[in-house]
Amino acid sequence: MTEVGRQPWVVYGLLRTADAVSPNLVAGEVLLSLGSYALVYAIIFGAGMWYLWRLLHKGPQPGAAAPTPEGGLKTPARPLSVAGEADIDEGARS
Amino acid sequence: MNPADTLHGAAYWLPIAWFAVIGFGVLMYVLLDGFVLGLGILAPFAESEDELDHMMNTAAPIWDGNETWLVLGGAGLLAAFPKAYATVLSTLYLPVLAMLLALIFRGVAFEFRFKGQGRAKRAWGMAFSLGSIVAAFTQGLILGTLVQGIPPEAASVRGSALLWFNPFSMLTGAALLTGYALLGCGWLILKTEGGLHRMARTLARPLVLMVLLFMLLVSSWLPQLDERVMLRWFDGWNLLYLSPVPVLTLLAAVNLWRDAALPPHGPRPHDARPLLWTLALFVLGFVGLLLGMWPFIVPPGLTLWDAASPPSSQGFLLAGLVVLLPLILGYTAWSYSVFRGKVAADAGYHH
Numbered sequence: 001m002t003e004v005g006r007q008p009w010v011v012y013g014l015l016r017t018a019d020a021v022s023p024n025l026v027a028g029e030v031l032l033s034l035g036s037y038a039l040v041y042a043i044i045f046g047a048g049m050w051y052l053w054r055l056l057h058k059g060p061q062p063g064a065a066a067p068t069p070e071g072g073l074k075t076p077a078r079p080l081s082v083a084g085e086a087d088i089d090e091g092a093r094s
Numbered sequence: 095m096n097p098a099d100t101l102h103g104a105a106y107w108l109p110i111a112w113f114a115v116i117g118f119g120v121l122m123y124v125l126l127d128g129f130v131l132g133l134g135i136l137a138p139f140a141e142s143e144d145e146l147d148h149m150m151n152t153a154a155p156i157w158d159g160n161e162t163w164l165v166l167g168g169a170g171l172l173a174a175f176p177k178a179y180a181t182v183l184s185t186l187y188l189p190v191l192a193m194l195l196a197l198i199f200r201g202v203a204f205e206f207r208f209k210g211q212g213r214a215k216r217a218w219g220m221a222f223s224l225g226s227i228v229a230a231f232t233q234g235l236i237l238g239t240l241v242q243g244i245p246p247e248a249a250s251v252r253g254s255a256l257l258w259f260n261p262f263s264m265l266t267g268a269a270l271l272t273g274y275a276l277l278g279c280g281w282l283i284l285k286t287e288g289g290l291h292r293m294a295r296t297l298a299r300p301l302v303l304m305v306l307l308f309m310l311l312v313s314s315w316l317p318q319l320d321e322r323v324m325l326r327w328f329d330g331w332n333l334l335y336l337s338p339v340p341v342l343t344l345l346a347a348v349n350l351w352r353d354a355a356l357p358p359h360g361p362r363p364h365d366a367r368p369l370l371w372t373l374a375l376f377v378l379g380f381v382g383l384l385l386g387m388w389p390f391i392v393p394p395g396l397t398l399w400d401a402a403s404p405p406s407s408q409g410f411l412l413a414g415l416v417v418l419l420p421l422i423l424g425y426t427a428w429s430y431s432v433f434r435g436k437v438a439a440d441a442g443y444h445h
Contacts, residue, residue: 022180022184024254025184029188044198
C-alpha cells in the first residue's frame with residue numbers, strides 16, 4: 001500500500017521511480033529475482049508452518065520432564081526455543 | 095592526480111575513514127562467516143547425520159552474529175559510497191541474488207534441521223551444505239569481478255548482467271570456496287575432538303596446498319589483467335616497499351603447513367594454530383587485493399572520493415558508528431568467549 005500510494009515517487013518529492021531504476025537490468029532479470037524470492041519464501045514459510053502445526057497437533061506432554069533449572073536458564077528466550085522434541089529429550093536426558 | 099591537492103579537511107579524510115570501516119566490516123565477515131560456510135563446504139565429509147549435527151553445533155551459538163558484518167558492509171556502502179553501491183549491486187545483480195538465496199537456506203537449516211527427522215533432516219543438511227557452497231562461490235565471484243574492475247559505463251548499459259561470467263572470477267570463486275573450507279577445517283580442529291578432529295586434520299594439508307596454489311594463481315594473473323595493479327606492485331621500488339605482504343604470507347603459509355597435521359613425535363601444537371594461521375593468510379590476501387585497488391573503490395573509474403556521499407552525510411553516520419562499532423565488537427568477543435573450548439558430540443545447543 002505504501003509503495004502504491006507513493007507513486008510515481010520512490011523518494012517522495014525527490015526522486016522519481018523512473019529515474020531510480022537500474023538502467024542495466026532487463027525485465028527478465030528482475031522477474032527472475034522476484035520469482036525466486038517468492039518461491040524461496042514459500043518453501044521456508046511453508047516448512048515453518050508445517051513444524052508449528054506438528055507441534056500444536058502434538059500438544060503439551062503431561063508426562064515430560066521439565067527442563068533442568070540450569071538448562072532452562074541457558075536456553076535462549078526465543079519463540080522457537082520452546083518448540084521441538086529435541087529440547088524435551090535433552091531435558092529428560094540431562 | 096592526488097585528490098589531496100583538490101580536496102581538504104573532512105572531504106578528504108571522511109571517505110578514507112569510511113573505506114577503512116567498510117573494509118574492516120567485509121574482512122570481519124569473511125573471517126567469521128568464512129569458517130561457518132567452511133563447515134557447510136566440509137559437510138559432505140561428515141560420516142553420519144550425528145557428525146553433521148556435531149559440526150553445526152560448534153557454530154550454532156555464534157553464526158548468526160557474524161552476519162552483522164555483512165549488513166554493516168552493505169549498508170555502509172549504500173550510505174557512504176552510493177555510487178559504488180549502485181554500480182556494484184546492479185552489475186552483480188545475479189550473483190548477489192544467488193548469494194542471498196543460498197544464505198537463506200544455509201541459515202534456516204540451522205533451525206529446521208533439528209526439527210526434522212529422516213528424509214527431512216537429510217534435506218535440511220543438504221540445504222546447509224549447498225547453501226554454503228553456493229554462497230562461498232558467489233562471494234568469490236563478486237570479489238573477483240570487483241578487483242578486476244567494473245567499467246563505469248557498465249551500470250548504464252542494458253544487459254551487462256553477465257559481467258561476472260569470466261575465467262578470472264570463476265578462479266576467485268573456486269579460490270574462496272577452498273579458502274573457506276580450510277577455515278572450516280581450522281575451526282573443527284579447534285572446537286572438536288575424536289573423529290571430526292581427525293577428519294579435519296587429514297583434510298587440512300591438501301587444502302593448504304590448494305589455497306596456496308590459488309593465491310599464487312590470483313596474484314600472478316591479476317596484474318596481467320590490469321596494468322594499474324602491475325604498476326602498483328612492480329613499478330620502481332614498489333615491490334620492496336610492499337614486500338612485507340608476500341613475505342608475511344610465505345611465513346604464515348610455512349607455519350600453517352607445519353601446524354596443520356599432528357607431528358608423529360614431540361609435543362602437540364595448540365589446536366588453535368591452524369585456524370589462526372589461516373586467518374592470517376586471509377588478512378594478508380585481503381590486504382594484497384586492497385593494495386591493488388587503492389585508491390579506487392570500484393576500479394578502474396571510481397575512486398573513494400568520486401563515489402563518496404557528501405561530508406555532512408558521512409560525518410553524521412560516522413558519529414553513530416563510533417558508538418555502535420565498539421558495542422558490536424564487544425558482544426562478538428563476549429559471545430565467542432562464552433562458547434569457547436571444545437564442543438562435545440552430544441552437547442546440543444537447540445534453538
